Amino acid sequence: MENYVGKTLIDAMKNASKATGLSLETVRGIAHVIAEKKTLLSSQVIIGLFSERDVYAYACTYLDKVLALLRVRASYKLDYDSSNQVIKIIIETDRGSQVIGRNGENLKAINTLVRSAIFNRYGGDYRILLDCDGYKDIKYQKIISMAKRAAEDVLASHLPTVLPPMPADERMVIHRALSGLRDLEVSSTGDGKHRHIVIRYCPGSLVRSDYDRAKPKA
DSSP states (O other): OOEEEESSHHHHHHHHHHHHOOOHHHHHHHEEEEEEEEOSSOEEEEEEEOOHHHHHHHHHHHHHHHHHHTTOOOEEEEEEETTTTEEEEEEEOTTHHHHHOGGGHHHHHHHHHHHHHHHHHHOSSOEEEEEETTHHHHHHHHHHHHHHHHHHHHHHHOOOEEOOOOOHHHHHHHHHHHTTOEEEEEEEESSGGGOEEEEEEEEEEEOOSSSTTSOOOO
16 A cells, blocks of 8 residues: 655545546545654655455455464455444454354454554545354444443433443444433543443433544543
8 A cells, every 4th residue: 555645635545646647536535644754844644545444355365364363254244334434343253253263252352453453554534343153233232231220320310320331332332322312411431441331410411423422442
């Protein structure tokens, strides 16, 4: 993947357009910021030209290498959420329990490796989510039920409830599941693996569908 540099984002896109022969409009649709560097005297924006399909292909190649260490062969399916730029990769294998691991720890570790590889190559515009044998979907249903019960308790008692620490995708699922409920505030707090959701009674409030009002931290 070639990178293109400019003082500003539009400068970098113009340089990419000139180098590739693509129209500026085409470049605009596939340009992603890899890095931004600013000093007191200068600024620099580095972009790459790629789509979710390029990221997916690279992720699958990297996954093959990781799973080979476990002596696991697998095929993959893409489920892309364009609204949040989440690339969900469904791992299909006859050794799913080995890929998932106890309490999903193997799947989580593999996800972290792939996400880091994607970040290093393509920047932070895309998020990677791995699933195997429907493990994530089953877990989502469990945490949604837990969150809805917690929300009912908060509405009844007016006392806040703190949910266990969860990764970003699980917090997002909870936020979406509670979206539209009235008299509640749902927010994330904490850093890294300790980041968790707090549900509070807040008369007149409406739980919004946008998650954390920013990109998740972890």
